[in-house]
Amino acid sequence: MLANGLETYESWDLKKISIPSRSRLYQLDPIGIGTPLVESLTGYISRLAEAHCVTPKVLISRELVSFIPKTYKTTNLFEMRSLTGAVNGIGTMAFDLVTVLESLTLHSDLRFLTLLTWANIFPQRRLLRSKRAWCPYCYEEWYSSKNKVIYEPLIWFFEAATVCHCHNKFLCQQCPYCKRDIPPLASYSRPGYCPYCSEWLGIANNYPTSDNIQPSKVEMIWQMWVIKTLGELLATSPRLSKPLSREIVAQAFCRYVQQFFEGNTSAFARMLKIPKNKVWMWQKGKVLPELNVILKICFILQVSVLDFLTQETLKENSSQFPAMRQNQMGDSSTKKLEVKFDSDRAQQLLEHWLQSNEQPLPMTAVAKSLGYSKRILYRHFPELCRAISAEYVKYMKESRVKRIEQCCEEVKQAVRQFHTEGIYPSEAAISKLLAKPGCFRDKQVRAALRAARKEICLEP
Ligand SMILES: [Zn+2]
Ligand SMILES: [Zn+2]
Known part of the structure; x- marks a missing residue:
């Protein structure tokens, strides 16, 4: 309160405030x-x-x-x-x-x-x-x-x-x-x-x-x-x-060819099963490979597309090099590359294989399709590998039983058919009629033949 009885209020800042743009x-x-x-x-x-x-x-x-x-x-x-x-x-x-x-x-x-x-x-x-x-x-x-x-x-x-x-x-x-x-x-x-x-x-x-x-x-x-x-x-x-430049694609190909194939484009192309002139065009930067092609190449090299394009210097240390697919390594002209074992990835692939309910395959084929050696997979994941193998054995046993049952049924029907036509149901004659001619090698099928003949009184 001032002496004259008037009250003083705080002063207002009348400067314009800046409002961010809408x-x-x-x-x-x-x-x-x-x-x-x-x-x-x-x-x-x-x-x-x-x-x-x-x-x-x-x-x-x-x-x-x-x-x-x-x-x-x-x-x-x-x-x-x-x-x-x-x-x-x-x-x-x-x-x-x-x-x-x-x-x-x-x-x-x-x-x-x-x-x-x-x-x-x-x-x-x-x-x-x-x-x-x-x-x-x-x-x-x-x-x-x-x-x-x-x-x-x-x-x-x-x-x-x-x-x-x-x-x-x-x-x-x-x-x-x-x-x-x-x-x-x-x-x-x-x-x-x-x-x-x-x-x-x-x-x-x-x-x-x-x-x-x-x-x-x-x-x-x-x-x-x-x-x-x-x-x-x-x-x-x-x-x-900044966005990557076009040159890095050519550089990536040159780097891989140089470092792991001693500059031998033919060997690199052979390993990828791609015509040499295509790889040469990519190396020279004249053409860019489509994404689908880069994906396939990187999958074989087992390197991510990002690493393939951006890894400036791959260390000489072989453990730094991505795993190579075993089935791509038969070519003796390619420099022998050590396989880097990605344990997590391998385990994930094996588990996934086991869980999916498709036709089982032998462990050798599974290892080959996953790009690892069977021996290494067995060493790291013996139980998973044995489970995959057991699944295949079980599948093969079941398939055999089914196949024999089917053969027996076909033999039975063939015997009846020959009998009605007045032909003697010999093994040779029936074999010609069956989908799988070699089935008489199985004693169960031969037994089925005898039983069928007996039924129509051709055998004692
Ligand atoms: Zn709709
Ligand atoms: Zn989804």
């Missing part, structure tokens, strides 16, 4: 950047449209297109349905949409929802699929889990990835209700729903479906590896300071 569109956070399950840009656009209560068609044609200074008709994006996959890819369409969406949402990391980081490395051809693929079990799990958002991972768009990383089942590529293929981005796209019939595409894991074929063991092993290595590429994208 985004024109809702700043929807992209999912999983820096992880193998990063969202796709097409899926992000669908979610962004949903957040604005409009369809993707409205969002693109009334909002995004006016910001794209390009001659191609993005307004007609939906008439080029099969090309909408390019939105997730490495070309101009991906670049334009990333640029406009980054400026409208003020997110600076939307390029990682596409493959733009790898634009110089992988050719467009057979890189991404032209239609949507999804795991119905993932959708259902996300739907029933409170904290999970339904979205479309970018990894589902790779042509090379056909199996779900979690459920070990093939991805769906056709709506089970309207039987239509679904483009990556359609006028009425919504993550988890069919844009044509609006049906929910999720299914509970225990729900039996007739068209749900399980991947074979060999396919599963291949897919597990493909998904892992592609996931690693996607997860690494934000950590690279």
